[in-house]
Amino acid sequence: MTDMTVAWLGLGQMGLAMARNLAAGGFRLRAWNRTAEKARQLPDATIAETPRAAAAGADLVVSMLADDVAVESVVFGVDGILAGMKPGALHVGMSTISVALARRLAEAHPKAKSRYLSAPVFGRPDAAAARKLWVVPGGSPEDRAVAEPIFGVLGQGTFPMDTAPQANLAKLVGNFMIAATVETIGEALALGEKGGIEPGHLMEMLSGTLFGSLIVNGYGGRIAKTEFVPAGFSMPLGLKDVELARAAASELGVPMPLADLAAARLRTAIDRGRADFDWAGFATVIREEAGLSPLRNRDGR
Numbered sequence: 001m002t003d004m005t006v007a008w009l010g011l012g013q014m015g016l017a018m019a020r021n022l023a024a025g026g027f028r029l030r031a032w033n034r035t036a037e038k039a040r041q042l043p044d045a046t047i048a049e050t051p052r053a054a055a056a057g058a059d060l061v062v063s064m065l066a067d068d069v070a071v072e073s074v075v076f077g078v079d080g081i082l083a084g085m086k087p088g089a090l091h092v093g094m095s096t097i098s099v100a101l102a103r104r105l106a107e108a109h110p111k112a113k114s115r116y117l118s119a120p121v122f123g124r125p126d127a128a129a130a131r132k133l134w135v136v137p138g139g140s141p142e143d144r145a146v147a148e149p150i151f152g153v154l155g156q157g158t159f160p161m162d163t164a165p166q167a168n169l170a171k172l173v174g175n176f177m178i179a180a181t182v183e184t185i186g187e188a189l190a191l192g193e194k195g196g197i198e199p200g201h202l203m204e205m206l207s208g209t210l211f212g213s214l215i216v217n218g219y220g221g222r223i224a225k226t227e228f229v230p231a232g233f234s235m236p237l238g239l240k241d242v243e244l245a246r247a248a249a250s251e252l253g254v255p256m257p258l259a260d261l262a263a264a265r266l267r268t269a270i271d272r273g274r275a276d277f278d279w280a281g282f283a284t285v286i287r288e289e290a291g292l293s294p295l296r297n298r299d300g301r
Contacts, residue, residue, distance in 0.1 A: 015065075059089060060146070088114065116164060120170075141160075175241040190290040223283045237279065242263045
């Protein structure tokens with residue numbers, strides 16, 4: 001057991017796996033989730049009724065929430081964590097949020113006599129469960145050092161950034177590159193399939209020669225088989241992240257036509273009733289535009 005009490009807010013697929021690892025690592029947990037039933041899946045945690053109650057007296061407050069709206073609702077207001085944090089306590093925001101909100105959080109915490117560190121992560125729920133996340137902490141070296149004990153339990157390494165907004169920008173850049181990779185694989189496999197090459201065989205050649213990587217192999221397999229359920233990362237969350245990358249690009253004056261294309265693909269897939277697909281499922285739209293069925297049948301055609 002460590003001497004550190006951690007308030008954990010947000011117990012979705014990622015958050016629950018991460019919180020379980022902290023509990024197994026000996027941290028004292030206070031848990032809050034919008035649906036309290038999920039918090040009861042952490043038997044050794046103290047369940048809080050509000051974000052403020054979870055944060056009160058905690059050494060570290062960690063949020064792992066779906067989007068900007070969820071983070072704002074949990075942080076601000078009379079029942080928010082800012083109202084409950086003790087002076088000098090550190091909030092580690094691990095959600096994928098906008099650069100603008102990261103900037104606002106970094107400015108708001110000192111005014112409330114607390115501290116803020118952005119620390120978004122790369123990895124899907126299976127990586128979270130296996131403690132194989134990559135953490136991108138953005139903030140002062142002192143704050144990064146305070147949070148390092150939890151990073152060591154949750155992930156396999158860190159890539160520090162100087163500021164909180166930079167950390168969230170880096171995360172959005174990475175997720176944009178995943179979306180661009182899905183687009184590339186989707187187009188490539190559709191082209192090969194129209195020419196009579198079985199997608200799995202083509203993917204084996206691509207990943208076994210010049211293009212093998214964790215992302216290409218993982219998403220390439222899903223796209224080749226057109227197997228997108230269950231979703232490790234849902235279509236609406238993928239669209240949210242691509243739109244956040246586009247917003248950052250607009251603010252910084254960087255044209256991103258690939259991001260525009262990926263956003264359009266995701267919107268189309270959602271409009272066609274595929275919101276429950278993994279976000280790699282926007283490759284189904286590419287298939288349809290190529291005159292292929294969105295999903296291959298059980299015979300592999």
